[in-house]
Amino acid sequence: MADMALYLLDERGLPDLTMRHLATALGVQPSALYWHFPNKQALLAAVSERILAPVGEVTVENLSVPAAVLVVGARMHASLLAHRDASELVSSSLALGLVDSPVRLPLLTVGRAQGVPDTLSEVAAEAVMHFVVGFTFHEQQRLVADALGLLETDEISSGHDTFTDALTMIAQGLAASLDRHQGPPAPTGESQAP
Amino acid sequence: MADMALYLLDERGLPDLTMRHLATALGVQPSALYWHFPNKQALLAAVSERILAPVGEVTVENLSVPAAVLVVGARMHASLLAHRDASELVSSSLALGLVDSPVRLPLLTVGRAQGVPDTLSEVAAEAVMHFVVGFTFHEQQRLVADALGLLETDEISSGHDTFTDALTMIAQGLAASLDRHQGPPAPTGESQAP
């Protein structure tokens, strides 16, 4: 049933993923859906969980925390791109707290294995999650606009991988925070001009 | 008219900001709105622009780029928190490309004044924008859940300012990228470590 919803999402997009369309796709009356889910948001949360499942399966065992940020972030990016309108859907499920952040647990785990304070891992997890969802949302919306031919051709793809660059920037920021908190004296270029 | 919509947003929230409600608030038929705006998305984009206006007015003239990231990010955060459901609304207008990123121009400008390559400023702008919108979205949704009393009391406010911490992390990542790109010494910063 959530599987049918995911199929419908890929086939028709989020705006057409209505309770009524889902019902007819299942050969059932719309009201029947409310025996299985209390409301549409709960149904969408179940779909979000399926979309994000691959992120939880990633192994980051013996990576540094910044490296884990890169790996988990990339995996989440890929998982969102794998389904139509996934970032918009997941974004709202995540914001409503109906689904857990898929990057939180992995980052917390590797962090602990290396003596990183939980609060720092949590902060990193928030930054990564929000960045990935937001960036991919923007990215998927551009795909739609592109398909409709509403975009200047030179803004479609610069060839340059902005996603990885920005994610790397976040990972570097985390590395700097780690140095501050424990390791060797490696001060960061916190430049300030008058 | 967009002002009335903003007022209605604050008073009743995004789900109740319908063309029909807006029309009756203006003492007019719903169809009348379509003489002024081609559709609801365009109307919402106009509201988004009003919400984001304060971000463009910030002065970052003689700040380093990482410092500007902090200032502009904080300003955007504040602007979104100033109106009910603003982050959700702005998020979609931004994603649809109906409104410009309010952090892009300021960061590009300070970056140029200090010889930072545009591509790097663009990456920083993307990371900041997505993080701020995503984080604030999550934050505002928690406010709603809190108001409905659906949250464990210990997850409501940890007292600790996660937003600033994560934003600082991004700024540090940018500082690290800058060091890489143009050698150790920033014009006024004190950063050095082998």
Added chain:
DNA sequence: ACCTGAACACCGTTCAAGT
């Protein structure tokens, strides 16, 4: 130039009743 009236083609959700 600006708005009305009326319609079109939809939504999510509830709930008694059926099997």
Added chain:
DNA sequence: ACCTGAACACCGTTCAAGT
């Protein structure tokens, strides 16, 4: 346990027609 039928209270958008 699972579903139907029918209704309720809405949506955004279009368009001829009015002033």
